[in-house]
Amino acid sequence: MTDATTARPRRVILLGSTGSIGTQAVDVIRRNPDRFEVVGLAAGRNLELLARQAVQLQAPVVAAAEGTEEDLARAIGQAADRAGAAAYDPELLSGPQAASALAARPADVVVNGITGAIALEPTLAALRAGTRLALANKESLIIGGPLVQALAAPGQIVPVDSEHSAIAQCLRGGGPAEVRRLVITASGGPFRGRSRADLESVTPAEALAHPNFSMGRVITTNSATLVNKGLEVIEAHLLFDIPFDRIEVVVHPQQMIHSMVEFVDGSTIAQAGPPRMLVPIALGMTWPERIPDVDVPVDWTKAQSWEFEPLDDEAFPAVALARRVGEAGGTWPAVYNAANEVCVDAFHEGRIGFLDIVDTVAQVVEAYAAEPGSGVSDLTLVDVMAADAWARREAEAQL
Structure with missing residues (x-):
């Protein structure tokens, strides 16, 4: 390298x-x-x-x-x-x-x-x-x-994802054997606190109104459905080799803490900073060195409150579904991701509702169980792209 x-x-x-x-x-x-x-x-x-x-x-x-x-x-x-x-x-x-x-x-x-x-x-x-x-x-x-x-x-x-950059930074404070669990923070998106019933009438414009970040259409919508957080759970497992049952998601609306690592002795190291991407991007290019004054630090002279809440899996089932496909491994994550990309486009085109995004992804995942290639473990690029293409066709058929 x-x-x-x-x-x-x-x-x-x-x-x-x-x-x-x-x-x-x-x-x-x-x-x-x-x-x-x-x-x-x-x-x-x-x-x-x-x-x-x-x-x-x-x-x-x-x-x-x-x-x-x-x-x-x-x-x-x-x-x-x-x-x-x-x-x-x-x-x-x-x-x-x-x-x-x-x-x-x-x-x-x-x-x-x-x-x-x-x-x-x-x-x-x-x-x-x-x-x-x-x-x-x-x-x-x-x-x-x-x-x-x-x-x-x-x-x-x-x-470079802010959450995984935060975890990588926190892991400099302890070795793999000292880690009890990873804690990934989520803003909760624009619909934090709403019930599933409240989400039935969500519009594309509302889904794109992220409270903290300015991102592209797909990522912003994924943040609203929490599909993005589900993908981040899988990513954390793959990057840091931590089992899924030791990766948690906690809702932190202010997004000043980007993620945390809890160690076996009961201590937790958290990486904090403004809800922007400049530090993770700069670190990605200079790791493990830091560039001075890439972003402004937290102003500790000002009174402020940071909240933490449990994830509502009933209103936002995307994270639990991501855990299932992540644990299944093989081509299952490709199916989850591809089906979601199709559904996000369909939502913004007015063909489906907001709740239909994750519901349809779940239906595609269930349908994939009957496919001959669903159990592939020794992946090739051909396998991955075939699963991706199958999921896109199936998602369109389910819409």
């Missing part, structure tokens, strides 16, 4: 550069030019923003999943003209495999901020290349668990 030295900036490949994680990573990089050198950028369809970033950072390789290389070259030329920049002629990649091809290039760290299951192949490409992976895309680890684990060297994956 490659790593940076203190003699030169860390070479960074940034996947999903135009999304929430990507734009914040660009902010950290631009504020710390002596620490980072961007050697590649990849995004999906937002060519205008990708081009602006490429010109600002002078990335030598730029990749786009959608559009042609000619489209990308045109966007970069226009961005350079608007910025009054000198001639800039990067290598261009385009198409569905562009991000994977870029992730395989030499670098010190690949930040995977792509949303959804499509990030699995870039994750595998970075791991095969021996590059440290700052993983903000939980889906690629969850659906490809054994594949990812088989490729990853010890310490090669650094979590």
Whole structure:
């Protein structure tokens, strides 16, 4: 696994550069030019923003999943003209495999901020290349668990999710044998405290009104259903090798504590900070080093109250369902994730209600038990993608 030295900036490949994680990573990089050198950028369809970033950072390789290389070259030329920049002629990649091809290039760290299951192949490409992976895309680890684990060297994956970054930071205070349980915090989303009956009339606009974070449509909706927290439970199990019965979820509306580790002697270490992603992103790129003044700390001179509540599994059954598929392993998490992505789209298209999202995912999971491939343990990428495709078809059939 490659790593940076203190003699030169860390070479960074940034996947999903135009999304929430990507734009914040660009902010950290631009504020710390002596620490980072961007050697590649990849995004999906937002060519205008990708081009602006490429010109600002002078990335030598730029990749786009959608559009042609000619489209990308045109966007970069226009961005350079608007910025009054000198001639800039990067290598261009385009198409569905562009991000994977870029992730395989030499670098010190690949930040995977792509949303959804499509990030699995870039994750595998970075791991095969021996590059440290700052993983903000939980889906690629969850659906490809054994594949990812088989490729990853010890310490090669650094979590960027705020909850898992918090756990990784807390675990520096004790070894694996000293851990009693992991405690993952959840804001409770915009519907905390509502009963199942109260959730029947939830609208897409209401589901996107997260109380603390600004995120993309899928992740924000997953936070409202708590599917996101279910995925995080599976991710924590895979990252830290802690059994599911020793991973708890607690609702903490303020999200000032990002997660905690309880140790066998009864002590608990918690990682606290504002409900923003700057610190986890920066740590993902510099682990185990910290960058000064990445974010502002908690102001302990001000009076404040932090609340903690148990999770309501009746109103929000997504976490319990995630535990079931996580314990089943194999291709089951891929089915859970893919079915949810279809249902989230259907909800925002007005085809189903809010409660139907997780209810339909549960129906797809139940239906998968009868499928011949449901018991696969020695996974291949073909197995994972086949399960993903089956779940998407089944979810559409259930809608």
